[in-house]
Amino acid sequence: MAYKYCVAECWGKGFITHDDSSKFQVSGFPGNVWQIPADNQDANLWVNKVAGIWKTKAEAQAIVDVEVTAAQAAWDALPDAQKQAPIGRQRPTAIVLE
Amino acid sequence: MTTYYGLYGQKVQYLASDPTDVQIGQVWYNSTSATLKVRAATTSGTWASGGNLNTARYGFGTAGTQTAALGFGGYIGGGAGVNTTTATEAYDGTTWTTVSSMPLARRYLGGCGTQTAALGFGGYVMSAPYKTGQTTAWSGSSWTVVNSMNTARTSLASFGTQTAAIGAGGDNYPPATGRPSNVTESYNGTSWTTVNSLNTARRGLGGAGIQTAGLAFGGYIETPVYQAASESWNGTSWTTTPSLNTGRNRVSGFGTQTIAIALGGYNGAATNSTELWNGTSWTATTNYPTAVDGAGTAGTNTAGLAFGGGTPASPAPSYSTVASQEWTGAGVGQTKTVTVT
Numbered sequence: 509m510a511y512k513y514c515v516a517e518c519w520g521k522g523f524i525t526h527d528d529s530s531k532f533q534v535s536g537f538p539g540n541v542w543q544i545p546a547d548n549q550d551a552n553l554w555v556n557k558v559a560g561i562w563k564t565k566a567e568a569q570a571i572v573d574v575e576v577t578a579a580q581a582a583w584d585a586l587p588d589a590q591k592q593a594p595i596g597r598q599r600p601t602a603i604v605l606e
Numbered sequence: 607m608t609t610y611y612g613l614y615g616q617k618v619q620y621l622a623s624d625p626t627d628v629q630i631g632q633v634w635y636n637s638t639s640a641t642l643k644v645r646a647a648t649t650s651g652t653w654a655s656g657g658n659l660n661t662a663r664y665g666f667g668t669a670g671t672q673t674a675a676l677g678f679g680g681y682i683g684g685g686a687g688v689n690t691t692t693a694t695e696a697y698d699g700t701t702w703t704t705v706s707s708m709p710l711a712r713r714y715l716g717g718c719g720t721q722t723a724a725l726g727f728g729g730y731v732m733s734a735p736y737k738t739g740q741t742t743a744w745s746g747s748s749w750t751v752v753n754s755m756n757t758a759r760t761s762l763a764s765f766g767t768q769t770a771a772i773g774a775g776g777d778n779y780p781p782a783t784g785r786p787s788n789v790t791e792s793y794n795g796t797s798w799t800t801v802n803s804l805n806t807a808r809r810g811l812g813g814a815g816i817q818t819a820g821l822a823f824g825g826y827i828e829t830p831v832y833q834a835a836s837e838s839w840n841g842t843s844w845t846t847t848p849s850l851n852t853g854r855n856r857v858s859g860f861g862t863q864t865i866a867i868a869l870g871g872y873n874g875a876a877t878n879s880t881e882l883w884n885g886t887s888w889t890a891t892t893n894y895p896t897a898v899d900g901a902g903t904a905g906t907n908t909a910g911l912a913f914g915g916g917t918p919a920s921p922a923p924s925y926s927t928v929a930s931q932e933w934t935g936a937g938v939g940q941t942k943t944v945t946v947t
Contacts, residue, residue, distance in 0.1 A: 518929055520658040521700055524895060526934050527942050529652035535878065536896035538918055550945065576918070579925070590689075597925050600918055601875045 510546035511606060513568035514560030515539070528554050537603060538575035541568045569605050576600055618642075630939045642944040648936050651867070651882065651892050656911060656930035659702050661693050664900035664916040664926040665856070667717025667764075669724035669744070672911040672932055673699030675904035676721045676744065679729060680914065681713040683924040690732050694749070696721055697904075697911070697930070706748045710740055714900075716764030716773045722746035723768040725793065728776065730760040736780055741793070743768055753797045757789045761856070763813030763822040769795030770817035772839065775825065777809035785809060786827040790844070792817060802843040806835045812859035812868055814883075817841065819863040821883065824871060826855035832873040836888065838863060848887045852879045856899040858915070860933075861907040867891075867933060869912055872899040876918050882907070895931060908935040 517540050518524075524534050531550040535543040542560065544551035555562070563571070579600040583591070591599075610633065611617050619625070619634040628634075628645040635642050659677065666680030675697040682691045692707035708726060715729030724744035731738050739755030755773060762776030771793040779785045788807035791798045808825030811833070815821050818841035825833040834853035837844040850857075854871025861867050864885035871877055876897035881888045894912065901915030910933035917927045934940060 518655060518658075520929070521656050523655035524653065524931075526648075526652045526654040526932075526940050529654055529892065529895075530648060530650075530940065530942070533893065534895050535893070538920070553945075579918075579920070597916060598872070600925075603875075603918060 509606075511543045511565070512546045512551070513563045513565060513605070514542050514544070514555045515563055515568075515571065516542055516555070516558040516560035523558060524554075537568075537572050537605065538579070539571040541571050541605075543568075543605065565605060572603050572605065576602055624941060628939070628941065642946075644942050644944055645939050646942050648934060648938050648940050651907075651933055651935045652940075653892060653895055653931045653933055655895075656913065656932045657697060657701050658928040659695055659914050659930065660704050660928070661691065661695065662920070662924040662926045662928045663691060663693075663914050664924075665713040665761075666902050666914065667715040667726040667729070668902035668904055668913075669717050669719040670697070670721040670904040672905040672909040673697075674721040675902075675911050675913070676717075676724050677702075677902045677913060678708055678717065678724075678726055678744075679712050679715050680902075681900075681924065681926070690730070694744075697913070702930075708742055708749050709751055710738065710742070712738060712740075714760035714777070716762050716771075718764050718766045718771050719744070719768040725766075725768045725771050727755055727764070727771070727773055727793070728759050728762055730777075737778070741798070755791055755798045756800050757787070757791065759787050759789070761809040761811075762787070763811045765813045765815045765820050766793070766817040769793075772813070772817050772820055773798075774813065774820075774822050774839070775804050775808050775811050786825075790839075804844050805837055805846050806833065808833050808835070810855040810857070810871075812857040814859045814861040814866040815839065815863040821847075821859075821861075821863045821866050823850055823859065823868055823883075823888075824854050824857035836883070850881055850888050851890060852877065852881070854879070854899075856916070858901045858903045858912060860903040860905050860910045860912075865907045867907055867910055869894050869903070870898040870901050870915060872916075876916060896927070896929070898927065900926075905933070906935075907933075908938050909933070910935070
């Protein structure tokens, strides 16, 4: 399936409604990047509703990469004791957009 | 010409706002938003954004329903000694409000009950011996320490009510060996009793149901790591049932023994995978909008709630989100906007 991307900040209730969710799948990624199906009128209307800023796939991937790299650096800086399960989280892994 | 009136014997109402008491099949025109709307039955479950928590966290205890939920404790980051919280928040279907704190900061604890009568038990604390069996009862306004579990542990499955609860499996850490637990304990409102064990010892498993009819699924052990195993509890013993399609640690769930939702978790990375249990098998259903693990949950298959949770690359120190998502299951009335192209 082909996808399109936008950046929008989730404000909470009403950001994605059940009506939206029943018409298309929205998937969120780090950096407030949202993936929606391409060529879907309802999805396009949703991007307009949430004041989303369209991004190309490459632009969206770059935003995600920046967030992941920053999270990895923050994790690497943690004391070893905080990295060990169950005390801490695993190191964030790279995300490749479809 | 065929008209709506001719077909159904009713006119399409012209209303300034959506009606409050609507039936499946009802159609109306909302003059304020200039949209034609219909109340339709959902064909599959859907997620919709709910209110944001005040404190981002994961691995917390939870209780309640979609419109009256409670979240308590959890991991919030911030460095050694301060990264586990006592904070308790209550949800009214729209807004999360911070209420009275728990007496002991902990994460990966069990929780069950309602927003006005909840139970929190077990969990991981920030000083030796690190694991606790402490049990606390929520009155709707404050926490009271009651009798502890017999086996202190973290990351356990939990379900039931404040006076009839089950805690199953979990993590015995420390020590670093022999971590997965198969211990099941039953709470009668006064004390915990050890009952028949899970067939598969594991930690980070999800749970759903009541004290006499429960479900446990997913989790983690050292080999083969991310668990898909599912077991059904009849009030006396556990029976192995068909597994999840996707094995995962720190999986969240809500519902009953015969119809439940498993969402998110961690299987090398946080996942957005959501599965529906129909009493016989697990099938993939509408994915959670973001990858998440260790999210809080409340409610039922028809009206569920998931909130917070660890997300990929969420900022330090919490590595988690404030976002919540409301689940509406299949066959439920839902207002839809009619789009004409």
